[in-house]
Amino acid sequence: MRYTEMNKEQLAAEKERLEQQFNEYKAKGLKLDMSRGKPSPDQLDLSMEIMDHYGNEYVSENGIDCRNYGILDGIPEAKAIFSEMLEVSSEQIIIGGNSSLQLMYDFVIRALQLGVLGSEKPWCKYDKVKFLCPVPGYDRHFAICESLGIEMINIDYKSDGPDMDEVERLVSSDESIKGIWCVPMYSNPTGISYSDEVVRRFAMLKPAAKDFRILWDNAYCVHHLSDEHDKIINIIEECEKAGNPDMVVEFASTSKISFPGSGVAVIAASKANIDFIKSQLTFQTIGYDKLNQLHHVQYFRDINGIMEHMKRHAAIVKPKFDAVLSALDREIAPLGIGEWNSPRGGYFISFDSLDGCAKRIVGLAKDAGVVMTGAGATYPYCRDPRDSNIRIAPTYPTVDELNLAMEIFCICVKLASVEKLLGEK
């Protein structure tokens, strides 16, 4: 019976039953964590050969001693493999350090202080700088904006990407809108991949700000859960076709391919953008860690090596997604108190509770020893207007831990929902 169809007495009885279950779990003093998109140790074990490869190898294919200074934009073989992954030329890519987040933060703070290619003046010289933020989205994107004083405007998601009518309307009418955050593939946390139409509409934007940038965080570009996977079209090519070659800057990394702490991050964009970014980067660093780039390439060899490797990740990750989804299907679906997606890749399942319940659910889960991403974290300023979105990150716990964590989570969803419905009756 759906909770919404229950009368007050039925709800009260259900509440009592749930509280008892909740307290039993709480008494166990568990410590489970579904809060961050963090690969599990067995996923990291997949890449240990990268370390074995360290040995005595330090010379890149063009004879550069990777131990020493130099080579701002990365060694050629690293450019080659990531060019393949992102389908760009080696002139359209910079190989960075261990963090694509850092590349994004640095891009934005430089834009504020110095401007981007084509800026009339640095962004900080405007009274106000605004970014569009498809929601729910990645908390660290929003945190970059908030920490740097950039105003954020929510854009809702449709089933195939951000609400493009709204994006087009705002971008074309407001010169202070300088950017938009996109996770185009297996979006964090919605799991949505942008349709061809959405990507093309992005490429054809006519921004009021001549130095508007689409920040295309393609974090999950090869992170499929099975052979039946999503595909997105190449935004850099589409922007070029549309006469907006410099409007997009793409980011990616091996954080969730090899090692989150010691991976290799990349920026891709038009050659003009890349040249401009290099002209700014050269004051910040003499070069990123080339040994790590080299050893990544030695291990993965080419894009096929990466794709084979990602299948081994999928073999570990998919059963965890399935555990979360089957718990939700079994426990929540019949009660009509939540909605969620079934993504074909990425790192998250996005759960929407009844309005006004997300904070309570996360709080209850915490009390019972299950750490979730903070409610609201998927919205700018941590303000979820409906207080309904919860990001579930299933990768780090084992399947057994996850099954237990989901039992508890589902009780918390039910309990919060009953409380909410009782309050309304």
Next chain:
Amino acid sequence: MRYTEMNKEQLAAEKERLEQQFNEYKAKGLKLDMSRGKPSPDQLDLSMEIMDHYGNEYVSENGIDCRNYGILDGIPEAKAIFSEMLEVSSEQIIIGGNSSLQLMYDFVIRALQLGVLGSEKPWCKYDKVKFLCPVPGYDRHFAICESLGIEMINIDYKSDGPDMDEVERLVSSDESIKGIWCVPMYSNPTGISYSDEVVRRFAMLKPAAKDFRILWDNAYCVHHLSDEHDKIINIIEECEKAGNPDMVVEFASTSKISFPGSGVAVIAASKANIDFIKSQLTFQTIGYDKLNQLHHVQYFRDINGIMEHMKRHAAIVKPKFDAVLSALDREIAPLGIGEWNSPRGGYFISFDSLDGCAKRIVGLAKDAGVVMTGAGATYPYCRDPRDSNIRIAPTYPTVDELNLAMEIFCICVKLASVEKLLGEK
């Protein structure tokens, strides 16, 4: 006979002789490089065990999986070893990525955009931001300022550090002066180490700007050439004693200890400064490369390990310094056409030609196949007011290459000097 004592005919004859020598070298089509402070391959070979250590080791002493996300300020054992090196507590240090230059650039751009601890407003909100720059100094420090629009004011060096009378006068009178670049030990390029008095006068500065910062780039803190080495006192301690605990931020790295491209960089400062810096850093990155930190510690173990290692560097580097100095002593000293230092550590020998000759010398050397650091590079805006300073970087070439390069360099110095003196007669 000193060139200055020669008459016009003697100089003309000398010129003819030098031109002949010069052309003989030029005809050889050599390619020698004394331009950058870059360790030689045999120095890098000293650290290859760091790579051997990669193996399967990835857990830090407190159980952290260094492969995964997390730990913004570095693993405990890395904090321990660099705390020892810089004589600070582990609360006063952040372990960074592969580049101290990046930590410095990031510090300055954040100061502009967000301010530092105690700032009333971000530096970019002032009409003008100025930095004091002891000269000759490190070109990449000056490039950071120039690229970010910070005005630079030259401060001359005395024998024991920057002209502190001038530093005190300017810092106490001009609120727009927000910082000073210092390389306190074996300064780049002068080789000067700051005396205790200079360090204490720095610590006791009374800046007009409440958010003034001393950027203390201790790049060569353990880079001695022999057991008879310079010592500097601890600026962080001195600032604390003087009631200015937050006025200094110190930077260092293993770039010239282990690998320039894949070393470990650090920031040290008061705990309050470090806490503030972490509160800004947390938006830029989830964490630097902890595996690299771990493997550095596994190899060096403690400060004694670093000091022993640096002796092996010195055994390679000192003969190169000696080669440069003996060439200058033999070829230039008797002619009275140049001055230079004999540093007890670091990476450079600073050569001062007759006024107005540096550009010509570097140009001649280039024509003869010897690349020097660009004349003027050691001054803000590449403007050496006397056109006399040339930075000699002896570490990268072999001793044989260096002997040859110095033969050519000395001929260029002589030829440019003769030209200059002839022009004056």
